[in-house]
Amino acid sequence: MSDRYPKNTMTRNSKPPDLELYLKGVPFHLHIETLAKKSAKLTTLLECNKIDELRWILKDIDVDPTTFFLVVSFCYGYNIHLSSENIISVLCTAYLLEMNDDHSSSNLLNKAVTFLEQRVLISWNETVKSLAVCSDKILDKVDDVGLTEVFLDSLLEKALKDPRLLEDLITLPLRLYEPLIQECSKHSVTTDNLVASVCIYAKRWVFEKDSGDESVSRSKRQVLEAVERLLSHQRGAVSSRFLFKSLKESMFLDASSDCRKGFEDRISKQLDMATSKDLMMLLPNKVGAYDINLLKTLLKSFYSNYNVSDVSRFVSVARMLEEFLLDAAASDAGLSVETFKALGEITVAASCDVLRYSDGTYRAIDVFLERRDRDLTETEKMEVCRVLDCKKLSPEACEHASKNEKLPFRIVLQVLFFAQKQIQAKVARDMKSVEEKDDDDDDIEDMNKKLLRLDIESDYREIENLECVVHHCSKKKEEKKISVWREVKRKFGCMTSLTVDACNCHIKKRKKTYHHHY
Template sequence: MSNRYSKNSLIGDSKSPDLELFVKGVPFHLHKETLAKKSAKVTTLLECSKIDELRWILRDIDIDPTTFFLVTKFCHGYKIHFSSEIIVSVLCAAYYLEMNDDHSSNNLLNKAVTFLEQRVLTSWNETVKALRVCSDKILDKITDVGIIEVFLDSLVEKALKDPRLLEDLITLPLRLYESLILESSKHNVPIENLVVSLCNYAKRWVFDKDSGDESFSRYKREVIEAVERLLPHQRGAISCGFLFKSLKESIFLDACSDCRNGFEVRISKQLDMATAKDLLILSSKEDGSYDIELLKTILKSFYSNYNVSDVSRFVSVAKMLEEFLFEVAASDASLKVETFKALGEITVAASCDVLRYSDEIYRAIDVFLERRRGLTESEKMEACRVLECKKLSPEACEHASKNEKLPLRIVVQVLFFSQQQIRDRWAKELKGVHEKTEDVDVEEEENDEIENMNKKLLRLDIESDSSKKRGIENLACAVHCGKKKMKEEISVWREVKRKFGCMTSFTVDACNCYIKKRK
């Protein structure tokens, strides 16, 4: 490259060059007077006899050898051809070297500006091409003469006509991109188009890029901080998945606290719109563990934003956490009992007084134990401490009572509460009947049966492991027989209720029929 630029044949002069310039390590052998005819800056340096300074005249700007070669060709009278990719660099060089019409008519700066106006700014694609290759030093120089504003105005004007064009800006340097998004937002470009562009910009420069060296990690941090500043705060405007990824990256890149807090606030406003997979993105660490404290922080922020009237949102979050617990238990074979228990406690706290049944928590425990057959009895008990047996549905109780993976004490509790559920449903079925004496007899019979059950459970608790299965089966049989007996007695009251126009059956959620007056 150095030999090509130093050839006398290219500069069209038989005299020996008397000036050697270096551009990014590449030497250029030129004639001082030839440059001075087009450059007022070179003329001034020659008049002041500042030859040493002239040799490093381009050290303050980020001009590449290709651009300067065009400049020297122009100074020696050759016809040059501009392109969108090089025009900004040529403008910068012409402005810095003071190659204007005041010094020489029809000079390089005038030609470059004409090309910019007629061939670049009229086209969205060409304008983006021109800005894509700009370095910070070049941007500093063209900012001084107001060219940046010209580019911004041109792009914003076109984006207002077609906001979808904003997606094309993701290849621009952050400095230009941020300015363009700010200007677009001031002119009421639709939020959805701004969000799409910002998400794609973060995906290109942060999510899909390895951290690399320290300088690139710093750039990624600058990008994620800028994206957070530019994102809107409206609930639902940004997908939960993107917010969770962004928060995770902001923590990993050690972004400023305002950036992390900004993502946390946006997530807490729409946590009820998230999914279990979103939560997996956020809570999983680089080492495969889970950030329990971060999860608690997000939940605390969510609950502080809403009041007791927002029951539907609380329900959505509680269900999401249950699904999240199941996904973690089913997919992460390395999940420790302590971690599962901590996540389970968070899930139970979220479902308290919101969800009627704890079946999904039981399902998560079941799959956790299924995938970890080697756990000791005490470890199983630790994993099951988050289970509220009294909140299991009849179907879940029936399944748990036969579940050999559960610790013996949990099975005992399940059978006990299952018997209570039978009693409660029976009492509700008989509600409204005025046969008080018969009700007393029924209650005494129930109490006797429960007392017998408790005695059996106590005996079961001290049996050896070899007899565990047999004891459970016997208890389950006892519960089944109790159900059958009660159904036979309840059928009499169903006939009575049918006469009064009540429903002829009841659901597992408890009968909510009332005696109706006969017409």
């Protein structure tokens, strides 16, 4: 007998032991008759002379030595200590050995069931603790006994009262965790609580667990596929960071196509909410290796979800891609010209007709050339710069590019040419705005002259009122213009039923048009 177990186990039976068992290397020397008094199963085996089958029965449910020692101790009349950690294993062993009250009063199976009901199922923490230590074979037996539904109902009842408890389920086996979350989703548990629980569970069993061997990888793959099934498809319900990380892990673990597509669909719905850092997570550890097709798939799906009215989302994606191109150029010294060009073309396509300037693309090109300048030929530099649209560079970017010695000479000439075009266009706009301003001043002056030349035949009060208006408006230039216009309008018969605001509408309209042309 191992030193871990009491040496007086056999003292209550003076006969020498007639049964020797080894469980996971631990020896047990027992008396068959003593065990048979509590176990109907052993009684049957003894009567049929098949006692050797006992070791196969115990092996079938993967009973650990500590649990079996408790069962044996009970058979020998010792008091045993039941706990949340051992109750399920003890109960399943007692059930397998048919240690019920029909065979012997106050038997172990009845004691285990009572303990489960009164000490475990009433508590969320104790229930979770008892399930967390169960092996797959024990859980198989829990299914056979019919206890799985009992455990799930107990947890569901408590989770519905306080959904925050769901975050404590990281130790629960997947075969119990998934159906519990599915049941919670059918009830009043909010999406936020469900997503928080699933993300924590994935972090524990997928992202933090080392893939030491094939069995671990297989377990991680099963968990990740379940996580994808459990996550909400609602836009924004799951963080982009988590979705990108999960998609990368699904590729690494060779998860099912449904699993990978599920993460891709969720990402594409909220691609405008992602950041460059999120997109960078998809880049494999191999230097210079980029999945261009994956990026195109995500973008194609994103654009298919929205229309032209969602321009703000298109702008967000375009800017994110520019930042991603810059980060990729800065972080990967092994990035090839072909790959950079492919990423650049995608970036330019996303920003076309969405962003006014393509300065982000230019910055990425500048960084790429900075890191690879000595390794690139003039032809390769030209290939890199082909994605740059010089017409969409801001004046500041044009100024920088015109002095950038890393750029091919032909690109610099193009920049200078379009910079000159920009200057000419700006001068033309400025001249037009000055002319419009002069036209406005001339109109006012002409109307003043016409007013002075009018043959006023009204009574003296009208003349006095007009003089007062002119005198008052000479103190404030803006008020003078409005008053003069009002008097002219009245003289021309336009003031009969109009308000002051209505008389100002023409001036406001001209100002608005002036600003628009500028």
